[in-house]
Amino acid sequence: DLSFNFYAGSCPVAEFLVRNTVRSASSSDPTIPGKLLRLLFHDCFVQGCDASVLIQGNGTERSDPGNASLGGFSVIERAKNAIEVFCPATVSCADIVALAARDAVEAAGGPVVEIPTGRRDGKVSVAADVRPNIIDTDFSLDKMIDAFSSKGLSIQDLVVLSGAHTIGASHCNAFDGRFKRDSKGNLQLIDASLDNSYAETLMNQCSSSSSLTVSNDPETSSRFDNQYYRNLEAHKGLFQTDSALMEDDRTRKMVEDLASDEESFFERWRESFVKLSMVGVKFGEDGEVRRSCSSVN
Ligand code: HEM
Numbered sequence: 001d002l003s004f005n006f007y008a009g010s011c012p013v014a015e016f017l018v019r020n021t022v023r024s025a026s027s028s029d030p031t032i033p034g035k036l037l038r039l040l041f042h043d044c045f046v047q048g049c050d051a052s053v054l055i056q057g058n059g060t061e062r063s064d065p066g067n068a069s070l071g072g073f074s075v076i077e078r079a080k081n082a083i084e085v086f087c088p089a090t091v092s093c094a095d096i097v098a099l100a101a102r103d104a105v106e107a108a109g110g111p112v113v114e115i116p117t118g119r120r121d122g123k124v125s126v127a128a129d130v131r132p133n134i135i136d137t138d139f140s141l142d143k144m145i146d147a148f149s150s151k152g153l154s155i156q157d158l159v160v161l162s163g164a165h166t167i168g169a170s171h172c173n174a175f176d177g178r179f180k181r182d183s184k185g186n187l188q189l190i191d192a193s194l195d196n197s198y199a200e201t202l203m204n205q206c207s208s209s210s211s212l213t214v215s216n217d218p219e220t221s222s223r224f225d226n227q228y229y230r231n232l233e234a235h236k237g238l239f240q241t242d243s244a245l246m247e248d249d250r251t252r253k254m255v256e257d258l259a260s261d262e263e264s265f266f267e268r269w270r271e272s273f274v275k276l277s278m279v280g281v282k283f284g285e286d287g288e289v290r291r292s293c294s295s296v297n
């Protein structure tokens with residue numbers, strides 16, 4: 001079973017080493033927190049929170065185009081290497097991924113969250129599992145709710161965890177279908193739920209380079225705060241799936257509450273984040289503790 005401070009006896013420095021690694025990596029590279037947080041989402045939604053996303057090789061999850069824009073792997077590997085020095089073959093990579101995401105939020109100014117540990121590392125990682133489980137930016141609210149519910153997560157968890165888009169960055173192809181440039185070079189909105197001037201800014205940013213990334217939250221791009229929900233209220237959600245939360249009665253009220261009260265966002269984040277970090281966790285012989293995070297033992 002998972003428990004708080006699972007490694008208290010077997011590896012008391014584990015959480016400290018992860019936190020330190022995440023802190024130092026984030027201060028030298030401010031793109032790290034967003035990467036580590038998204039990595040947990042993509043791990044937990046495919047085969048559960050079992051570090052299946054870290055396995056390298058032909059045909060693994062990591063090789064799927066749906067995971068092509070993930071990052072932060074080297075930070076996980078660094079934390080694992082530090083931990084192996086003190087307590088070999090004891091701390092799972094799945095726990096390191098979850099702890100690193102937790103610490104990334106804290107490093108970006110977000111809430112401190114206590115999470116249970118004791119996850120086991122999965123032995124299966126198949127590319128074909130990725131796209132059926134990861135939510136695409138063209139999903140309707142109903143499809144998002146179904147996807148979350150299939151992982152034991154509620155509508156509230158969907159709205160609260162989407163608040164992760166208060167940090168990090170995205171490639172233009174994830175949202176540039178929402179507008180286009182007409183023959184005169186002017187903006188033509190395709191998705192009417194998007195603010196005109198924001199769309200114009202995005203269009204211009206994206207036309208300068210196709211591999212460019214844009215901040216998910218242009219107001220406070222590297223700060224984990226409730227600005228994401230204020231952006232949604234202003235029709236400045238980056239993805240259609242972000243805007244959709246404002247367009248439906250089932251979620252609009254939650255967005256407004258979270259936009260007006262950061263402390264309540266942080267409180268709900270703690271709850272929903274713990275739930276996300278426990279999706280489909282493996283126990284006993286269903287899993288193992290990997291020696292190296294990028295390959296099964
Ligand atoms: C609800 C449906 C969601 C959709 C459709 C979605 C989609 C996306 C997409 C397309 C990107 C841009 C990737 C790129 O182009 O590099 C992105 C970035 C990101 N997502 Fe989500 N996401 C969702 C939920 C979540 C959740 C639940 C979390 C974590 C709890 C999360 C955390 C992030 C973070 C932190 C980034 C920035 C990554 C970086 O800076 O490298 N997302 N998301």
Ligand SMILES: [Ca+2]
Nearest residue numbers: 043046048052
């Ligand atoms: Ca997984």
Ligand SMILES: [Ca+2]
Nearest residue numbers: 166217220223
């Ligand atoms: Ca922010």
